[in-house]
Amino acid sequence: MSDLLERLRGRGWRMTSQRRVVAQVLDGDHVHLTADEVHTLAVRLLPEISRATVYNTLGELVSLGEIMEVSAAGRAMRYDPNAHHPHQHLVCSDCGTIRDVHPTGDPLAGLPAAERFGFTVSEAEVTYRGLCPSCASARGV
Amino acid sequence: MSDLLERLRGRGWRMTSQRRVVAQVLDGDHVHLTADEVHTLAVRLLPEISRATVYNTLGELVSLGEIMEVSAAGRAMRYDPNAHHPHQHLVCSDCGTIRDVHPTGDPLAGLPAAERFGFTVSEAEVTYRGLCPSCASARGV
DNA sequence: TTGCTTGCAAAGCATTTGCAAGAGC
DNA sequence: GCTCTTGCAAATGCTTTGCAAGCAA
Numbered sequence: 001m002s003d004l005l006e007r008l009r010g011r012g013w014r015m016t017s018q019r020r021v022v023a024q025v026l027d028g029d030h031v032h033l034t035a036d037e038v039h040t041l042a043v044r045l046l047p048e049i050s051r052a053t054v055y056n057t058l059g060e061l062v063s064l065g066e067i068m069e070v071s072a073a074g075r076a077m078r079y080d081p082n083a084h085h086p087h088q089h090l091v092c093s094d095c096g097t098i099r100d101v102h103p104t105g106d107p108l109a110g111l112p113a114a115e116r117f118g119f120t121v122s123e124a125e126v127t128y129r130g131l132c133p134s135c136a137s138a139r140g141v
Numbered sequence: 142m143s144d145l146l147e148r149l150r151g152r153g154w155r156m157t158s159q160r161r162v163v164a165q166v167l168d169g170d171h172v173h174l175t176a177d178e179v180h181t182l183a184v185r186l187l188p189e190i191s192r193a194t195v196y197n198t199l200g201e202l203v204s205l206g207e208i209m210e211v212s213a214a215g216r217a218m219r220y221d222p223n224a225h226h227p228h229q230h231l232v233c234s235d236c237g238t239i240r241d242v243h244p245t246g247d248p249l250a251g252l253p254a255a256e257r258f259g260f261t262v263s264e265a266e267v268t269y270r271g272l273c274p275s276c277a278s279a280r281g282v
Numbered sequence: 283t284t285g286c287t288t289g290c291a292a293a294g295c296a297t298t299t300g301c302a303a304g305a306g307c
Numbered sequence: 308g309c310t311c312t313t314g315c316a317a318a319t320g321c322t323t324t325g326c327a328a329g330c331a332a
Contacts, residue, residue, distance in 0.1 A: 014306050014311060035296075050314045055297060071212040074322090076296060090252070090260055101256040111231070111269055115242040119231055121271035128252055130262035155286060155331050176322075191289045196322060215297085217321060 004066060011064065021046045022057045026067060026081040032089075032098040034076040072096065088126040094135035101128065145207060152205065162187045163198045167208060167222040173230075173239040175217040213237065229267040235276035242269065 004023050009015055025041040026033065033041070039054045058079055061067040070078040070089060075096075082100060088107075090099045107124035131139065145164050150156055166182045167174065174182070180195040199220055202208045211219040211230060216237075223241060229248075231240045248265035272280065 016306070016312065018313070048314080052298080052315080053313055056312080059298095069214055071214045073210055073212045074218065077215065088252075090256075090258065090262065092260065093263075099258045099260075101252060101258075104251055104253060107251065107267070108269070110245055110248065110267065111229075111242060112245055115231075116271075117231065117240045117242075118274040119233065119240075119269075119271045120277050121231065121269050122234075123270040125268045125270065126248070126251065127266045128249070128260075128262050129264040129266065130257075130260045133259040136261050157287065157331070159288070177320095189289080193290080193323080194288055197287080200323095 007066070008064070017046055018042075018049050018053050019057055021049060022054060022061075026061075026079060029082065030098070030100055031082075032070055032078040032080050034078055036076065038079065070098070088128065090128045090130070092132035092135055093129050094131055094139075097132050148207070149205070158187055159183075159190050159194050160198055162190060163195060163202075167202075167220065170223065171239070171241055172223075173211055173219040173221050175219055177217065179220065211239065229269065231269045231271070233273035233276055234270050235272055235280075238273050 021042045025038050035055055035058055039051050042049050042054060062069055066083055068080040068083045070080050072078055087100045087102050090101045107126055111121060162183045166179050176196055176199055180192050183190045183195060203210055207224055209221040209224045211221050213219055228241045228243050231242045248267055249262060252262060
């Protein structure tokens with residue numbers, strides 16, 4: 001967290017209270033907030049922060065590679081602060097809960113050269129879908 | 142294609158020229174159109190078709206499992222008619238071109254029980270990212 | 283005939299942008 | 308002080324909705 005602020009300062013970022021608050025709100029594991037949720041949480045710490053600033057800051061953090069965008073089909077984009085530890089997502093098809101999970105092998109290995117259409121493949125994004133324990137038991141009843 | 146129309150009729154769908162045209166536009170491999178592109182192509186075949194009807198029809202086809210939604214981070218949703226043949230996507234990070242590729246093993250195997258957080262996992266969605274041949278050579282110059 | 287479908291236009295969200303005022307370095 | 312940032316409000320882009328008219332079965 002504070003290493004994030006250090007890194008940003010090192011990259012020439014002007015440190016403002018708004019940026020500090022956004023970084024603070026995004027700290028932790030299994031955190032996948034929408035821009036709006038980030039804003040709501042940020043307002044509690046800094047009442048005058050605007051939605052536009054939250055969007056700007058999130059966009060900048062994404063292009064710096066400090067956080068990752070997680071697209072949730074049809075719904076608002078979510079932001080994952082865990083960009084420095086490669087991981088994948090496990091999503092509940094019912095309630096939308098997201099958990100971080102960790103790969104066992106190189107996901108790129110699953111794509112043989114014959115299937116690459118001449119592309120230079122650099123990355124694989126994996127999302128597992130299923131039911132979380134509470135949604136599964138709710139259905140079982 | 143015509144099997145699609147048959148299947149829809151079998152499911153109690155009222156067959157209209159609008160629905161026929163949407164199904165027709167979505168035929169083929171490596172087809173990943175946005176709703177707007179579907180509408181543009183559909184208008185050529187049936188000038189009075191409305192955007193709302195295209196959205197409705199796409200939504201229905203998705204819930205029937207006949208086509209798949211492909212979310213393109215930030216941009217408009219795309220629709221993939223190839224829902225009955227399990228496959229993954231290879232996306233060019235530069236121009237956004239999408240190709241269908243086919244898995245070599247069971248992608249679910251990559252997620253050990255210890256990492257499932259009690260979820261009942263039923264599906265894995267894999268997206269490979271990289272540069273397509275033409276974008277790669279454009280960068281090389 | 284019956285009720286599912288369509289088209290239109292307006293509403294709804296998520297996100298971006300222009301520009302003047304404000305704050306870091 | 309110079310420049311990068313912010314906040315506001317309006318604009319944009321994609322998608323959904325309400326409702327009367329239209330059409331398949």
